[in-house]
Amino acid sequence: MQVAQIYTDNDYRNFNYLIACEETGEALAVDPLAADLCLAEAERRGWTITKFVNTHEHLDHTGGNARMREATGATLYAHAGAGASIEGIDVALKAGDSIRVGRTVELEALDTPGHTMSHVCLLAHADQPSLFSGDTLFNAGAGNCHNGGHPKELYQTFRTIIAKLSDDVTVYPGHDYLEHNLGFTLDREPSNVRAQSLLEEVRGRDPHQAVPTSLGLERAINVFLRLDQPEVMARLLDGEAGPATGLDEEAVFLALRDLRNVW
């Protein structure tokens, strides 16, 4: 499996992806908003885009669909629940469905509601296991829930799906928010030295040169995956947010999501 991460250089800081089979050169485009950048990258690498997928229905993920279709005639995959909001879906995805790319790549669709209720993440079972996480899991953060989602559903997705993935899974999110999100982790957990050192490393970095994280690293630097940390809980109990008692992991997650909305 080969992956090209394409930074779109727009206000939303979207990442688009091409996932290719190295034997056949066939490629899948993920959320190709910048369709022409994706087409140029495919041409540069000698790949042919035969399929494309939307992780969810937001326009900054689907806005390149018409151009991609026109240029390639590729097959469009998206969540089975997104039929009313994404035009022209060819293959509706349910949990456990797979998308094959060429001979060597197989991506499993994970049903991951929360950011929206019709969101898929794609898990590549490959030499390097990888998660294309859309707007569910970001580097050092979690998707917001105020455009069709629900924070309790997002928590369940983190608890039942993200939590079960192994540390060696590479994380490819839908946006470049790493630097900003590290600031939020450190606001909640000032003593997190891995987050501090990573922030030093990536501050001002050109997103075209972004290096993906692993889930193991996320578990060290992403406060939404650190719900049981005493410092995180203690700061919520300081009174500026969240419940004063009963800090179970769901309550911590929901309080963090609320705080992040206004941070």
Ligand SMILES: [Zn+2]
């Ligand atoms: Zn979105």
